[in-house]
Amino acid sequence: MSRWALKGLKTGVVTTSYPGGDERASGISPGLPVSGTTNQAVIAACPVHALDNGGVRRNRCIDCYRCARTQGENMAWDRGFEWAQVKKEAVLPAPFKHAVNIRVLDAGDCGACLSEIEQLNNPYYNMHRLGFFITPTPRKADILIVAGTITKQMRPVLMKTWEAMPTPKRLIAVGACALTHGVFGQDSPVLSDILPVDVAIPGCPPPPLAIIHGLLAITGRKPGSDWEVE
Amino acid sequence: MDISQLAENIHEFFPAASLFSGPESLNITCDKNVAPGVCDLLFNRAHCFFMGLDWGQQADEIHVIYLFLGPGNEYIEVQTGTKKTDPVFYSVSQAVHAADWYEREAAHVLGVDFTGHPKLGDFVTHNDQPPTRVLDAEGAFIMPIGPVFSGVAESIHFRLETIGEEVIRTVPKLFYKRRNIEDLAVGRTSGDVVLLAERFAGTTAISHALGYCMAVESISGTDVPKRAVFLRVFLAEMERIRHHLGVIEGICASTGLGVAASQVAVLHEEALRITGTVTGHRYGFGMVVPGGLSLDLPDDACLTAVNQVDDIVKRLEGIERLLVKTTTFLDRLEDVGVVTKTDALEHGMVGPIARASGVCADCRRSKPYGGYDVLRPEIPCEQEGDGFARLRVFFAEIRQSTVLMRRALENAGAGPVFSRVTPKAGMKTACVESPRGLAVHRVRVDADFRVQHYRVFSPSFANWHGFHTAAEDFAFQDFPIILATFGLSVAESDR
Ligand code: SF4
Numbered sequence: 001m002s003r004w005a006l007k008g009l010k011t012g013v014v015t016t017s018y019p020g021g022d023e024r025a026s027g028i029s030p031g032l033p034v035s036g037t038t039n040q041a042v043i044a045a046c047p048v049h050a051l052d053n054g055g056v057r058r059n060r061c062i063d064c065y066r067c068a069r070t071q072g073e074n075m076a077w078d079r080g081f082e083w084a085q086v087k088k089e090a091v092l093p094a095p096f097k098h099a100v101n102i103r104v105l106d107a108g109d110c111g112a113c114l115s116e117i118e119q120l121n122n123p124y125y126n127m128h129r130l131g132f133f134i135t136p137t138p139r140k141a142d143i144l145i146v147a148g149t150i151t152k153q154m155r156p157v158l159m160k161t162w163e164a165m166p167t168p169k170r171l172i173a174v175g176a177c178a179l180t181h182g183v184f185g186q187d188s189p190v191l192s193d194i195l196p197v198d199v200a201i202p203g204c205p206p207p208p209l210a211i212i213h214g215l216l217a218i219t220g221r222k223p224g225s226d227w228e229v230e
Numbered sequence: 231m232d233i234s235q236l237a238e239n240i241h242e243f244f245p246a247a248s249l250f251s252g253p254e255s256l257n258i259t260c261d262k263n264v265a266p267g268v269c270d271l272l273f274n275r276a277h278c279f280f281m282g283l284d285w286g287q288q289a290d291e292i293h294v295i296y297l298f299l300g301p302g303n304e305y306i307e308v309q310t311g312t313k314k315t316d317p318v319f320y321s322v323s324q325a326v327h328a329a330d331w332y333e334r335e336a337a338h339v340l341g342v343d344f345t346g347h348p349k350l351g352d353f354v355t356h357n358d359q360p361p362t363r364v365l366d367a368e369g370a371f372i373m374p375i376g377p378v379f380s381g382v383a384e385s386i387h388f389r390l391e392t393i394g395e396e397v398i399r400t401v402p403k404l405f406y407k408r409r410n411i412e413d414l415a416v417g418r419t420s421g422d423v424v425l426l427a428e429r430f431a432g433t434t435a436i437s438h439a440l441g442y443c444m445a446v447e448s449i450s451g452t453d454v455p456k457r458a459v460f461l462r463v464f465l466a467e468m469e470r471i472r473h474h475l476g477v478i479e480g481i482c483a484s485t486g487l488g489v490a491a492s493q494v495a496v497l498h499e500e501a502l503r504i505t506g507t508v509t510g511h512r513y514g515f516g517m518v519v520p521g522g523l524s525l526d527l528p529d530d531a532c533l534t535a536v537n538q539v540d541d542i543v544k545r546l547e548g549i550e551r552l553l554v555k556t557t558t559f560l561d562r563l564e565d566v567g568v569v570t571k572t573d574a575l576e577h578g579m580v581g582p583i584a585r586a587s588g589v590c591a592d593c594r595r596s597k598p599y600g601g602y603d604v605l606r607p608e609i610p611c612e613q614e615g616d617g618f619a620r621l622r623v624f625f626a627e628i629r630q631s632t633v634l635m636r637r638a639l640e641n642a643g644a645g646p647v648f649s650r651v652t653p654k655a656g657m658k659t660a661c662v663e664s665p666r667g668l669a670v671h672r673v674r675v676d677a678d679f680r681v682q683h684y685r686v687f688s689p690s691f692a693n694w695h696g697f698h699t700a701a702e703d704f705a706f707q708d709f710p711i712i713l714a715t716f717g718l719s720v721a722e723s724d725r
Contacts, residue, residue, distance in 0.1 A: 003552055004489040014496055027506030047422050064425055065516040069524045105378055106385045108407040111721045112432025112513050115476065118382045122495045134381045153406045154385060157377050183425045184409055205432065207512065
């Protein structure tokens with residue numbers, strides 16, 4: 001056992017300086033286009049209609065890079081991660097600033113969103129230091145994070161989980177699938193048609209820091225992104 | 231027995247079956263009452279590997295196709311049909327147990343019957359009867375787990391039948407996450423469907439995109455440029471390393487070895503960042519497209535990546551050395567979750583799990599595709615089939631993959647990474663060895679290059695089918711460990 005303790009100590013601290021400082025390491029984010037294009041061919045090539053004349057509907061973008069690569073358009077790309085849009089009136093009051101319990105629900109994701117959520121416990125991100133804890137039971141949870149397109153079989157499960165949570169509670173939609181069905185584009189309802197979404201975090205998948213930004217935004221410790229909610 | 235002898239054999243026993251041999255393929259069309267016999271011969275006597283069950287519908291006919299890999303890894307298709315007015319087939323799963331789940335799925339989705347199948351019914355949508363108990367003892371009960379359970383876990387439901395401490399058997403129920411990807415693909419352009427293929431399992435997106443693209447490219451007869459071929463190997467092996475790091479992290483965490491789990495987690499995140507740096511995306515989405523790659527990767531960036539991965543592996547080996555000396559850790563893995571070789575073969579299990587049980591199959595060797603014929607990777611295998619054997623396979627494969635990454639880079643040379651794909655109608659099957667095992671993609675496109683039919687036999691589906699063999703007669707607290715050593719994806723199985 002002592003060998004392990006030593007090993008741990010030797011590794012030192014790798015945790016990101018965000019939100020206190022800036023995080024600029026390479027490979028922390030897939031990015032999202034910042035501004036659109038007026039090139040009709042590029043607009044038409046976007047598989048999820050995330051581009052319209054000059055604008056980007058970021059909640060739709062699935063990070064396929066088609067606009068930038070295959071179409072060769074010089075897209076302005078945001079390599080950051082502060083993307084979460086938050087409903088102003090939903091920001092949690094002060095008592096929640098120190099310890100928030102989160103239940104994560106996979107409503108039909110491909111595994112990438114979930115993998116990024118798992119990274120939140122990674123020493124690189126260590127969200128415990130910020131007072132965020134993942135709880136196995138909805139009865140203890142203040143926040144529900146939902147990832148994935150809402151499948152028919154998961155919808156009743158989602159409702160039960162949400163109803164089991166005490167108020168006040170908040171709902172965070174993570175990733176293009178939960179926001180807009182992403183690439184799947186079914187005509188079934190998306191999360192916001194079923195339940196009131198308080199925070200929307202775009203990306204396919206949103207990187208861990210984007211999710212942390214969302215959590216900080218709902219607890220009033222960071223401003224949300226000023227992109228409009230679709 | 232080689233494929234021509236096999237064909238003769240079938241012809242001798244089943245004279246009514248019509249046979250058609252192509253290059254590296256054998257198509258057998260037969261009456262539905264003959265199909266179980268043919269499959270029995272293929273599976274039990276010729277020891278062909280059962281890959282999966284595909285289906286199709288014409289005006290008034292439904293047909294099913296049982297796919298096997300022949301003695302020389304040829305594709306063998308056994309096709310049989312029935313009128314829609316008489317939607318009944320004869321089950322082959324008595325003889326070919328690996329086909330059991332496939333028939334259940336087909337029965338439910340197509341609304342057909344497989345006479346002789348032990349358990350048909352609601353397989354996909356969960357409206358079926360309450361669970362049945364097999365155990366008749368005092369205090370016996372069924373412990374339900376999921377679909378929402380644990381901290382961060384994919385949605386799946388388990389029924390653990392128990393008399394208290396010891397679990398007698400485990401029944402997994404999947405398909406909560408069924409997104410119907412294969413159906414959604416129909417009618418979309420072949421270029422758009424690769425985006426769906428990536429999302430069968432986001433954590434192994436590159437492999438699935440590769441499988442799909444290989445099928446499409448072989449339909450159109452596209453020659454993928456050499457550089458793209460080897461850069462794809464480079465990416466696929468990087469993905470394998472990243473995936474296995476995630477599994478090893480999960481195994482450490484499941485045994486309560488916090489420091490080790492964090493140590494591996496650090497490496498996992500670094501691998502994600504390397505992928506992100508090289509491809510722009512942490513999971514490599516959008517890289518593999520029909521015809522090659524969407525982006526050329528600069529050599530120096532790739533070289534840096536390999537060196538960084540080497541460093542990760544070096545540090546991982548340090549952790550491994552400590553792990554194999556930590557008895558509290560080994561005690562929880564050894565003799566836990568054992569899959570015997572017989573079970574693995576019977577259930578058609580694949581990938582690292584099968585390879586830990588003495589089934590040394592890997593289609594990078596047995597049916598080499600894009601570049602692997604040159605690279606000829608070593609395939610690490612173990613015999614015991616327990617949790618520790620699986621862990622050793624994961625470690626060994628990571629080591630092997632770094633070697634492959636470097637060699638792929640050496641072989642890549644200069645040149646383009648994309649060639650145009652000319653639309654052509656057709657149907658093809660492609661096999662890739664994804665990190666979780668053999669993934670089979672079957673694609674049919676029309677003359678406009680729109681997808682008409684898409685079917686994937688995923689490694690997770692095959693391995694979930696065999697999962698129960700490892701989860702019998704164990705203590706409750708071992709359940710998360712068994713689960714972790716399997717390292718399966720639910721999304722990939724549910725599709
Ligand atoms: S990356 Fe893909 S989904 Fe996003 S805007 Fe560009 S084309 Fe559309």
